[in-house]
Amino acid sequence: MPFREPDPADPNVLVGVELPASPEAMREMAYAFAEEYAALGYGEEQLLRLFRQPAYAGPHQALAGLGEPEIRRIVRECVDVYGRVRFVVRDSDERIVKLRLPARPRKET
């Protein structure tokens, strides 16, 4: 079949847009999610569940692209750093708030 270079001026030619991409972008994304969530306190299993969940297409695509052993290695590397500490949040006393909702009118019988 003869091949012609596509003519971008031809309205019938499907023009694709080339995206610059580094082969390491997927790994970098996986590291970003793993680091961020490890810093939030996620452990290894919790983080792996995030990557396995297909509804979270970003982490899941990293798992599909890099494979579970590599994702597990990335997760372990990040948990090894951030899992050493646990962030604790202490509310001030004012945080205990009593809800004051209007009383519901009683139905007359």
Add this chain to the structure above:
Amino acid sequence: MSTVHNWQLGRPMQYPYDAAYPERQFAFVFNINRCIACQSCTMACKSTWTFNKGQEHMWWANVETKPYGGYPQSWDMKILELLERANPGGQRWNGAGAGKPTSPYGRFDGKTIFETQETLLQPPSSRVLGYLPDDEEWNSPNIWEDNPVGPKGERNRLHPTGEALPVHKTWFFYLARICNHCSYPACLAACPRKAIYKRPEDGIVLIDQEQCRGYRKCVEACPYKKSIYRGNTRTSEKCIACYPRVEGKDPESNGQPMETRCMAACIGQIRMQGLVKLKSDGTWAEDRQHPLYYLVHVAKVALPLYPQFGTEPNGYYIPPRWVPRPYLRQMFGPGVDLAIERYSNPDRELLAVLQLFRRDNRIIYRYAMEKGPEIYRGKLRDRTITLYNDTVIAYGRNGNELFRTTVEEPFHVRPDKHANSI
């Protein structure tokens, strides 16, 4: 046209009205590195404000997959193309004056959406460069994105691997968006009935539903496409920044200003919202211990979304570090390289401020740090990570403490069967 100063562009700019600035400005920072597009924010907003008849297509808060997603479809590419046609080859930044409070990102030499009248792209009556998306573009907020669907014919079931749709095998990230409550709103500039106003107390931009007649000039003008027409009321509607919560009228808040519903629902803890002090010239007043001031003007890790549009948006983003820089520079301006460098190698204070995200639903007005000892130093991918047992304290509107975050090293209890194994 009046001349106003746009500090994000580092230069004076044409705007249809005289400059007027609120006492405090509603602003927010989203950390894209953490967003996994769970859409909790989207649904929190939807279930609070836009669940009525006639609002089916209306998503005041949305999360879209970049670079190929968008709601409405291709909104950013379309407005960028219009600007390029209005000023071919001229949409450029130069580094002049970069780093100053009045021009932190340098100077934008191109044209904003308010400065293209002479190119006659639109009728002379148009004050703002824009376009009106058609119904198809509004209908499917996440069309062609990587959202898994269920097998055909089976309800309430996800595809087990999420690959029912074509998978884009390239880099991508999730961009969460709400109205930016801009300092120079294009919607306000375009409204022929002056039905849109910016509140002097908090800078929230609202559409007066009594005044609106649904001409859709705001829909056409808003470059972020966050003003949306509602067919059954024949008016336009937009994000109201959950203003009853920001005013402290939510019963849960005990009178304290609260963050919006989309912020509060964020499970990835990517969001922080606040009210920043402005100077009389519209630039941010120095407020060193305000977390948003710190992220935008001190650490400089949070950048405005498409500042070149010229509306001075008040939504700021910590850019995703895995995405090619040219794309990010187009989206967030020339501050991207510094922002990613600093975010990837955070200093002690940045690590502390990042711990304030989503720890409370009440708005933080000030933070303080009590320094503690170093508890870990090690390498992660050739970067040195140092963790400190610092305490970060958040304060509310009245100077009262809201909460404090600290670090605990985990302790391990030896199980009974190994109790005497030493």
